[in-house]
Amino acid sequence: MDARTLNELRAMVDDRGLITSPEELHTYECDGLTNFRVMPRAVLLPASTEQVQKIVRVCHRERIPFVARGSGTGLSGGALPVANGIVISLARMNRILEVDFPNARAVVEPGVINLDVTARILYNEFFYAPDPSSQSICSIGGNVAENSGGAHCLKYGFTTTHVLGLEVVLPDGSLVHFGGKTLDAPGYDLAGVFVGSEGTLGIATKIILRIVKRPECVRTLLAAFPSTNEAGAAVSGIIAAGMLPAAIEMMDNLAIQAAEAAVHANYPNCGGLLLVELDGPVAEVETLMTHVNEICHSNGASEIRVAKSDAERALVWKGRKAAFAAMGRISPNYIVQDGVIPRTALPKVMSEIERLSQEAGLRVANVFHAGDGNLHPLVLYDRRVPGQEEAAEILSNNILELCIAAGGSITGEHGVGEDKKKMMSKMFAEPDLLTMQRVRSAFDPLQLSNPTKVFPTPRLCGEKPGEYAPHPLESAGLAERF
């Protein structure tokens, strides 16, 4: 990018809107996955849709690749800059433009923090359902790019379920509107395609969200089992009994130990801990809670507790939310993995993970969204021991291959980004990937929007999964990443 272009960009935004000094650019050289780092040429911080359009038009004219960025909490390197490209941060576009209670919609700019949406509407007993673990720091625009999930998507669905419309700046700078406040707009469901496309199809500048009435009551149960096998059997029992809890979470002993050390959640010390949350009308929830209790008992639970107060419930969740960051208490370094399996494959996959862990001589802690089979194995290692980092990376990849072999997925919510591009060809056949690329070409024929992500490209050096570095809020148990 020449000085003339840079000046042209500078003129489009105010003084706060352009970053070019190397020390400030460092902030933007990676996202939550810190082992990939690329320095961008410049960071632009537009304050309006018009500014985003102007910037993108210049990128299009000059063939400059760009990467949109929200809060930078992503765990797959999705917001990693592209060499010689620019980063477009949406952090300054952070207004909640409209709350429409009668229609249960909110219209927000992409830089709005996830939890701020709920904070704004809580007084009227509404909430925004997708609750990615980083929800107190991550942005809605980032959630849209990654199709973020969270513990409660078991019942409420993912970001894509809750995005009804989008204003998007396409990679040629044109402005289009997908969907809207009403459902079933005539034509293709391009909002459905855009959500989860990891910034490769354009930049969302306005998002129409569905908001949800809060349930009458919420009940959270904690059950201690001898191992994850019994806990897994209890989950199957709950599903077979025709229940759809708001969340079902599982932790193995190593994860429990770490969470206890970090936030003293007062978890029972056991081999497999289950956390089941039901919500809805009181009479319904009480009836179903009795069933859940019986199912846990009959599957060998040694201890069952129901949180008696909001404070107890908050503590139960605090332990779960701090689980990733808590690994720092029991291991100097660790990799966070994000695989999905059909839930019934859990015992088999768990014993395979155990076998791989022993073969590699590395510990693996396990935290799951057990209801939907989303595993977050945490591979523990010590970088100071020669060879351990490489062994951890291999183990982490092998776990993903187990997930694929079990009929699952390489990512349930963290995205492909830079991190898992290589694994895409193990999950999808060539024609599948080429078809996705054809769709991409309709949006971005010049491949300027986050061009190097998601799809496998021939590379000189292999991609490697990265070490996890907790955000300070997470270590405090205030935010979580699932």
Place this chain on the structure above:
Amino acid sequence: MDAATQSPSTTLHSSLRYKLISFIGPEHVHAAAPADAIAGVQPKVIVSPGNEREVAEVLRLSNEAGLAVIPRGGATKLGWGNPPSRADLVLSTARLNEITEHAWADLTVSVEAGCTVQKLQETLAQHGQRLALDPLWPEKATVGGVLSANDSGALRLRFGALRDLIIGVTIALPDGTLASSGGKVVKNVAGYDLPKLAAGAFGTLGVITRAVFRLHPLPHLSRSFSIATAMAEETRRFIHTVQNSKLAHTALQARFETGAAPEVDVLFEGTEAGLRAQEAHLKELTEGAGVTEASPDIWNARHSLWSSLKPELTALAKFTVLPAEIERSMETIAKSASARHLEWDGVVQATGIGWLRLEGGAKDLCVSLLELREQFERRTGSLLVLHRPAAMLSIDAWGDAGDVLSLMKAVKQQLDPKNTLNPGRFVGGI
């Protein structure tokens, strides 16, 4: 029809026909009958491939030969949309009707596109599960057809549309590509979400050969309640009260017709204790004003609009409005229809999606439909014509696609560059 007569019919009848017959067997290639016409456009041949590889090959051969292909499931909604600009070969999915895997403990099912919704639901019910969708004519409608037309009913309020239930898809593209996306697990963000692109694409991008769905448990019990509302304001208040309450209703709809007060229906699903409490809560909210237990048949109100249909005197439409403007939409309809001396009846759901039947003279129907579309579009809604008299086929079925039409055309161009699939039937001439 010009384009159709220009298509290489001799090729179809000789070398291509020979290829098709030798490839999938003479018993699965038939000359089309007049009953196979699509909105008055007569195709030449009906082909029924036996597996997805064959679907892709039939498509590839047709595409090469420049034929227009009309994918067909149960043919229940074949008249929806605009008439095709060309139609040569009907590709029937009738033989792709297997439920390949019901992973009941994982709450998922993989099913071929030609399987009827009813057969699927019966299989799922053996394990106490369902696809949480109540589409039209489930005994005939196929998974592929329902997906392509994006049909949904009253259950949508609680469970979402097909876009929210589908987790994986395989489609055959006109160049013979068989492409899968999504997967077999509910939670999965690897790659583009093409199942959502296929849902509602009206068969214009590819032929759906297989789909994977997330499932829901069948309810323990369900109960329905109705309230007769005397006037629009009361309808609005009742819907608002229920929607704004902590009731966990599964469905909520308003039924309306010429010269009668609207009735509002509420569906609850759950345990016995839960349902008793919800009933009490509902009556408390409405101060007991005329809430009566209703037959579950009220949830067939949408189907009923098609009963005793007089093809030349009836128009049927799907419309969308803001959820808070349901009573307003009913008033808009009443005003427009009565001004043209039309009879009307319909049902509109709490999601803001409604279905409308108008009866009267073809010209009046036409005027009223266009007037209603204009009014709904002005308030961010839409109106999709599902049936109109043959004389009115030139009315565009879809309405305005907004500023995104050129991007939609670019997507079409990428996947079906020769305009082989369902040409002219979709939005904006796609």
